[in-house]
Amino acid sequence: MNKGSLKIKTSSQRELQDITTQIAAVLSQCSTVSGVLYLFNPHTTAGLTINEGADHDVQKDIITALSHIVPQLRYRHAEGNSPAHIMTLMTGSSLMVQVEGRELVLGTWQRIFFCEYDGPRTRSLHWKYIPDTAC
Amino acid sequence: MNKGSLKIKTSSQRELQDITTQIAAVLSQCSTVSGVLYLFNPHTTAGLTINEGADHDVQKDIITALSHIVPQLRYRHAEGNSPAHIMTLMTGSSLMVQVEGRELVLGTWQRIFFCEYDGPRTRSLHWKYIPDTAC
Amino acid sequence: MNKGSLKIKTSSQRELQDITTQIAAVLSQCSTVSGVLYLFNPHTTAGLTINEGADHDVQKDIITALSHIVPQLRYRHAEGNSPAHIMTLMTGSSLMVQVEGRELVLGTWQRIFFCEYDGPRTRSLHWKYIPDTAC
Numbered sequence: 001m002n003k004g005s006l007k008i009k010t011s012s013q014r015e016l017q018d019i020t021t022q023i024a025a026v027l028s029q030c031s032t033v034s035g036v037l038y039l040f041n042p043h044t045t046a047g048l049t050i051n052e053g054a055d056h057d058v059q060k061d062i063i064t065a066l067s068h069i070v071p072q073l074r075y076r077h078a079e080g081n082s083p084a085h086i087m088t089l090m091t092g093s094s095l096m097v098q099v100e101g102r103e104l105v106l107g108t109w110q111r112i113f114f115c116e117y118d119g120p121r122t123r124s125l126h127w128k129y130i131p132d133t134a135c
Numbered sequence: 136m137n138k139g140s141l142k143i144k145t146s147s148q149r150e151l152q153d154i155t156t157q158i159a160a161v162l163s164q165c166s167t168v169s170g171v172l173y174l175f176n177p178h179t180t181a182g183l184t185i186n187e188g189a190d191h192d193v194q195k196d197i198i199t200a201l202s203h204i205v206p207q208l209r210y211r212h213a214e215g216n217s218p219a220h221i222m223t224l225m226t227g228s229s230l231m232v233q234v235e236g237r238e239l240v241l242g243t244w245q246r247i248f249f250c251e252y253d254g255p256r257t258r259s260l261h262w263k264y265i266p267d268t269a270c
Numbered sequence: 271m272n273k274g275s276l277k278i279k280t281s282s283q284r285e286l287q288d289i290t291t292q293i294a295a296v297l298s299q300c301s302t303v304s305g306v307l308y309l310f311n312p313h314t315t316a317g318l319t320i321n322e323g324a325d326h327d328v329q330k331d332i333i334t335a336l337s338h339i340v341p342q343l344r345y346r347h348a349e350g351n352s353p354a355h356i357m358t359l360m361t362g363s364s365l366m367v368q369v370e371g372r373e374l375v376l377g378t379w380q381r382i383f384f385c386e387y388d389g390p391r392t393r394s395l396h397w398k399y400i401p402d403t404a405c
Contacts, residue, residue: 002267003233003235036308036398036400038171038231038233040231040232040233040240041242042240042241042242042243042245043242043244043245044185044186044187044193044242044244044245049359049362049363050314050363050364051314051355051358051359052314052355055347055348055349057345057346057347057348058314058347058352058355060346061343061345061346061347061352061355061356062352062355062356062359064343064345065340065341065343065345065352065353065356066356066359068341068343069204069339069340069341069356070200070204071200071203071204073196073199073200073203075192075196075199075200076192076195076196077190077192077193077196078190078192079190082193082196082197082200083200085186085187085193085196085197086196086197086200086201086204088186089184089186089197089201089225089226090225090226090359090360091359091360092184092227092362093184093185093245094185094230094231094232095364096231096308096310096364096366097310097364098273098308098310098396098398100273105310105312105396106312107311107312107313107314108312109313109314110312110313110314110363126233126240128171128233130171130265130400131268132272133268133401133403137402138368138370173306173366173368175366175367175368175375176377177375177376177377177378177380178377178379178380179320179321179322179328179377179379179380204339205335205339206335206338206339208331208334208335208338210327210331210334210335211327211330211331212325212327212328212331213325213327214325217328217331217332217335218335220321220322220328220331220332221331221332221335221336221339223321224319224321224332224336224360224361225360225361227319227362228319228320228380229320229365229366229367231366261368261375263306263368265306265400266403268403
C-alpha cells in the first residue's frame with residue numbers, strides 16, 4: 001500500500017507538533033525500501049515543515065515569531081482566521097522526504113512538524129509513496 | 136503526454152488567481168489515472184500556493200498582509216521590485232499535488248493559486264506528471 | 271547513480287549562495303535524460319529556494335528584508351539562533367526541479383540558491399533523481 005491518511009489531534013490554537021514517529025511508521029507498508037515520501041496537509045489553516053526537534057523551545061519561538069510577523073489588521077474574511085491562512089502560505093502545505101532502507105532521510109536535528117495555526121482541531125494528513133523503480 | 140505549459144494572464148500588481156480548473160484539465164492528457172502532479176512557476180516575482188478558495192476575501196487578505204509584512208526599505212535592486220522577489224521566497228515556486236482517479240486530491244476548501252507579485256503580466260506555468268508505476 | 275550529496279561552504283552569517291552550476295553537474299550521473307530532481311537541505315538553520323540570479327543585489331535585498339521581517343525578540347531557545355530557524359520555515363528545506371534533456375528546467379532569470387541563515391559553516395545538500403519511466 002503506497003498511500004494513506006493519518007489523523008492528527010492538535011491541542012492549542014497554534015502549535016508545531018512533531019509527527020516524525022507517525023510518518024516513519026507508514027514506511028513499513030510501502031512497496032520498496034527506497035523512494036520519496038510525499039506528505040500533504042489538506043487544510044487551509046495549517047502547514048507542514050521540517051525544523052529542529054531537539055529543543056522544544058524552537059517550536060515555541062517559531063509560533064511566537066509568526067504571531068508577531070503576521071500583522072493584526074482589520075481583515076475582510078469574516079471567519080477571523082486570516083492570520084492562520086497567511087501563516088499557511090508562508091509555511092507550505094506539502095513536503096517531500098527521501099526514503100532509504102525504509103527510513104526517512106533527515107538531518108541530525110530535523111523532525112517533521114504539523115503546524116497548527118487555527119486549533120485545537122482534529123486534522124488529517126495524506127501521504128503517498130513514490131517508490132524507486134528499476135525501469 | 137506527461138508534461139506541458141499553461142499561460143496565465145494576471146490583471147493586477149498583486150493577486151492570487153485560482154488556477155485549479157486549468158490544472159485539473161491537464162489530467163485528461165496524462166498516461167495513468169493516479170500519480171503526482173508537479174507544478175512549476177518559472178518566474179522570480181510570482182509563486183504558487185494552495186489555500187482557501189471559498190471566500191475570495193482570503194485571497195485579498197493574504198495580499199494585504201504580505202504587503203505589510205515585507206518592509207518598504209531602500210533596496211539595492213534597481214528594478215524596484217525587491218518586495219516581489221521576497222514574497223516569492225516566502226511562497227515558493229513549485230507544488231506537488233496527489234492525483235487519484237484522474238482527479239486532484241485537495242481538501243474541501245483548498246484551491247491552487249498562482250500568486251502574482253509584480254503584475255499585471257502574461258505568465259507561464261510548467262507541469263509534469265509523475266505516474267504511479269506497477270514496477 | 272540517482273542520488274548523492276554535495277558540500278556547500280558558506281562565507282557569512284546570512285547569504286544566498288547560487289548553487290545552480292553544482293546542481294546541474296549531478297545530472298550527468300543520472301540514469302535517464304528526463305525526470306525530476308529532488309534537493310534536500312538537512313540543516314535546520316538554512317533553506318533552499320529559487321529566485322533571480324542575474325542581479326546579485328536581489329540576494330542581498332532578500333537577506334536584508336528577512337532580517338527586518340523576523341523580529342528581535344527575547345526568544346526561549348538558548349542557542350540564540352531562533353531567527354535562523356524561523357527564516358528556514360519561511361523558505362523551506364527542499365526543492366523539486368524538472369529535468370529534460372539532462373538539463374534543469376528553470377525560467378530565464380531563475381537560479382537555485384542555498385540560503386544560509388546561521389553561518390558561516392560547511393553545509394551539505396542531498397539530492398535524489400526520480401527518472402521518467404516508460405511503464
